[in-house]
Amino acid sequence: MTNSDSYPTGLGSSDERTISLLGQSLAEDMMGRVGFGELALWMLNQRRPNASEVRIFEAVLVALADHGFTPTAIVSRLTLLSAPDSIQGAMAAGLLGGGSRFLGVTEDTGRFLHRALVQAPLHPTTENEWDEIALRLIQDAKRDKLYIPGLGHPVHKEVDPRTPVLMDLCREEGLYGDHLSLFAAIGRVHAPVLGRQLPLNGAGVCGAALCDLGIPVEVLRGVSLLARSAGLLGQIAEELRNPIGMDIYLHVEHGARYEPSPFQADQPFESKD
Template sequence: MNAPHEKPTPRTALCHYDERAVYYGDDDLVGDLLGRASFVDVFMKQTFGKMPTDAQRRIVDAVLVTLMEHGMTPSAIATRMIYASSPENLQAGVAAGLLAVASRFVGTMEPAADLLDRIVAAGENGAAEAQRIATDYRARREAVPGFGHHLHKPDDPRAIALLQLAREAGTFGARCAALERLAAGVDAAAGRHITINATGAVAALLGDIGIPAQLMRGFAVLSRAAGLIAHIAEEQREPSGRFIWDLVDSAMTFEKRAD
């Protein structure tokens, strides 16, 4: 134990090793994990301190598959362009694409989760809180995090499937219910139906299995990294970087600045 005047000693519970073994927490990597535990199992235990239940594993796996790919999005384009510029550094392309996992693309489950937490915290007044949130965003002409999609209309099929999976797995809880309340409020404020998008559903599903909002984007990072590796693999087979460059270069107009 540190004396009152001493600085805390840095420590980790994630990994240690000696000349005979590598340990993940208390688990022997070779003796306990290799060939016995899945990647999702080990990730969840390393991050949250315990192995997932069968239902939790099913939810996490579904979330990771959902967030892996969505076509030529900004993250995929960035990855392909950087890889085309630096083909000796696969990791540079993936890193560039991951920088786009943020508040507008892929990573929007965090602000959505914060809203769901507010609704859950309101208890019996949850419906009224959901309506207040929706009305406030409408008044500011801002999209409610977790709602709306430029392509998937009237509904995002990914969100429908994820919420149904939560029901089947027995994890549909307070945050999934809060999402449905918020959806009703959003529709009422807009005067029309606005879809729950995939990240809105992800926020509810992860919240109901105990994942804190501030770590949810980590699931998007983990999943999208795999998807970006797939984009690099395709870029190696069928290069598109030069095409993207030429397309933007030919479409962009030049106008002299006004004095």
């Protein structure tokens, strides 16, 4: 094989007798010795994380794994109802719903904070300096009629219980970096500008924490989907044991009523006979 026929990778490869992953023997060095969260972070950054980094990363995975009967969970259960022979279809249906309202907020917040830090003229060193940058961001967003990702939650109106816990964990582990500092500042200064106090949501704080772990913003949503995969698998397993998908379907079906749209009302049916 020539160099032009090779495909370099720092991840994994295998031959007839061995499987290598991240430069280690998968069977001899990793199985039973490396946890899944550690492995995922190791593969993302292609360097072995320390114990503090693993603790924060796994806390993020736990925080994002499941949030009850969200649209992603419901669609997975209904897909399983429709195609009980397709576990992969049910999983995929839930993952495809990871967007700007659910799951995608982690990526959106990380991108927002990262962009603001890159554009900041100076690196803040005090809480007041962080507050000044955050205040400008909020004022600009209000002027441009843009929302601040990670600010507010449809259920947790006062405090998202995940946010203070993850922030405290990051402080304990010495991993409270610039992204979390800016996110916390947004929480402190937004109310006078927006006219109301909103909570910093858990998905947003996860995005900030992941950025402080050095994870590229381009793959942040992938981390959310990795976490939610566990939640969706749990939803599917419960649906198999104690199904509610048919009840959800019938509830919506029995509540449906026909209302002609304005377009239909203006276009009476004409026989072609």
